[in-house]
Amino acid sequence: MDDDVFLSKTALFKLYSFIKNRKKIAVAPRYVENGTNSIIYHKPKNFILKFYHFLINSFEGYSPGKIALSGFNYADESQKKGYRQIDWLSGGAVLHDKKNLVLKNYYPYKFERSICEDILHSLILRKKGIKLIKLFDAAVYAKPSSRINASNSLIKIFKNIYQEIKIRFYIVERFNLSKFYMFNYYIIFVLRIILVYIKKKLSL
Numbered sequence: 001m002d003d004d005v006f007l008s009k010t011a012l013f014k015l016y017s018f019i020k021n022r023k024k025i026a027v028a029p030r031y032v033e034n035g036t037n038s039i040i041y042h043k044p045k046n047f048i049l050k051f052y053h054f055l056i057n058s059f060e061g062y063s064p065g066k067i068a069l070s071g072f073n074y075a076d077e078s079q080k081k082g083y084r085q086i087d088w089l090s091g092g093a094v095l096h097d098k099k100n101l102v103l104k105n106y107y108p109y110k111f112e113r114s115i116c117e118d119i120l121h122s123l124i125l126r127k128k129g130i131k132l133i134k135l136f137d138a139a140v141y142a143k144p145s146s147r148i149n150a151s152n153s154l155i156k157i158f159k160n161i162y163q164e165i166k167i168r169f170y171i172v173e174r175f176n177l178s179k180f181y182m183f184n185y186y187i188i189f190v191l192r193i194i195l196v197y198i199k200k201k202l203s204l
Contacts, residue, residue, distance in 0.1 A: 002092045004142060005031075011138035015095045018083070018135050025131045026096035028089040029138035030077045043078075056185040058178075065134060070181035071172045073119050076134050083135045087126070091118030093140045100130050108170055109163070116167045123175050157193060161186075 001007065011029055019027050044050050044062050053061040057068035065076035065086030073088045106124055107117055122132055165186055172182050 001094075005092045006141040007093050008139075011140060012095075014138040015135060018133075018138075019095055019097070023097065024100060024129055025133050026089060026094055026100065026125055027083075027133045027135050028092075028094045029140040030080070030134060030136045031075065031090065031092070031142055032077070032139050033141070033143070052188065055188065056181050058181065067119060067123070067177070068181065068185075069178040070185035071116075071119070071168045071177050072185055073116075077136075079136045081136055083133050083137070085131055086134050087132065088119055088122040089132045089134070091121065092142060094118075096125075096130070100125070100128070102128075107167075109167060111163045111167075115160075115164045116171060120167070120171055123171065154197065157197065161190065161193065 007029065015027050015029060019025060043064075044053060050061060053063075053068075056070040056072055057063060060066070060068075063074050064078055065084060065088070066074050067087050068074060073090075075090065076084065076086055102121060102124055106120060107114060126132060168182060168186075169179070171177070172179055
């Protein structure tokens with residue numbers, strides 16, 4: 001569990017109750033925004049956003065709970081009840097059986113912080129036959145994360161992006177995803193970072 005999320009005893013009990021009589025599964029709660037209880041991730045509604053998801057995931061487009069062809073991870077916070085088997089669990093809060101732990105160091109780089117480690121972890125678990133379950137009945141509270149900080153220099157921002165590209169490329173190559181769609185993703189991402197950075201700097 002990450003130190004920036006808040007999980008109630010009730011939610012923890014729901015996760016435990018769900019997993020205690022099941023084998024070879026990992027379970028995680030749904031994410032809601034701390035203070036407002038609104039969902040953090042939203043389905044794209046306008047044409048531009050739909051086209052963006054086409055560029056990074058082909059005709060599948062926006063795919064909650066899946067990992068895109070580009071290696072981008074889609075969260076699934078679409079409902080409040082029940083559960084669903086998905087392709088990826090956020091590393092913020094995950095509960096699974098001790099027997100299923102990945103004890104070998106699976107992360108190939110020594111960065112200042114781990115990047116995309118939950119995607120890689122999820123793919124390894126699935127390869128071992130572990131089912132990944134999103135339990136919507138249990139909620140964890142978190143603040144929406146920002147991948148850009150206007151107080152950072154562009155050099156530091158692009159250093160972080162370079163590290164992210166390295167691990168994402170490793171994931172895409174190892175698990176037979178698409179370098180083409182990954183390239184699309186980072187072209188758009190870098191352009192967006194530059195625009196957001198300039199906008200934030202001008203507003204300071």
